[in-house]
């Protein structure tokens with residue numbers, strides 16, 4: 001090192017006060033791993049992501065989570081009537097709402113249905129809460145965590161009047177197919193939580209996954225296809241285009257809807 005050059009000191013940067021290691025990022029917001037199950041040896045259908053939360057999303061999480069948010073801790077049974085403040089409201093579960101734009105539109109179009117919207121994606125949770133407030137939607141609750149734990153531990157048998165799974169992660173690589181959500185075991189569980197006659201509505205733009213969905217749903221004894229020809233359904237008007245769907249359409253993908261009834 002030349003003589004006159006003292007080792008450079010790091011310049012002082014204005015920084016946020018450091019958080020203790022296990023201190024939650026949103027003290028009154030969604031917990032990082034509400035069921036404490038990240039170390040459970042179970043194949044998951046999602047990839048934990050560290051996506052950036054915008055200031056607006058963080059603000060919505062801070063203000064609205066205590067009112068409309070729910071951590072999936074797997075520790076208690078939910079009373080859906082109490083959660084939505086109306087014991088008679090039919091409740092539909094949506095798994096994987098992403099950024100929630102389609103969820104908010106569906107809630108606005110049908111205020112007489114409660115939507116329990118579940119995802120692990122923190123920015124999306126903030127976004128959906130902000131949308132719900134802006135549009136004055138009282139019929140959305142945002143659940144944070146793994147939908148499997150929600151279904152298995154927290155929802156009562158026959159408690160759902162519908163289930164929506166729009167554009168679940170396609171997991172295209174063969175070695176990842178086991179991560180796909182729509183599998184016989186998932187349908188066994190979902191069938192117990194759906195009331196008889198309830199609709200299971202799936203959509204995907206990934207053709208091999210669409211074929212797999214059709215195959216496992218058709219083979220399942222507790223679901224029947226609403227389509228007389230036993231095939232895919234036309235996109236029902238009540239399902240708006242989703243963000244992920246738009247990306248698929250831009251790539252020229254074909255979108256398939258599947259509408260099955262719990263028998």
Ligand SMILES: C[S@@+](CC[C@H](N)C(=O)[O-])C[C@H]1O[C@@H](n2cnc3c(N)ncnc32)[C@H](O)[C@@H]1O
Pocket residue numbers: 045046047095096097098099118119120121145146147148166167168169170181242243244245
């Ligand atoms: C491909 S994105 C689709 C999002 C949205 N439906 C759309 O069409 O734009 C799938 C979403 O499902 C969520 N997801 C996957 N498995 C889940 C699970 N077991 N529980 C909760 N969310 C899950 C992911 O975090 C992701 O946000």
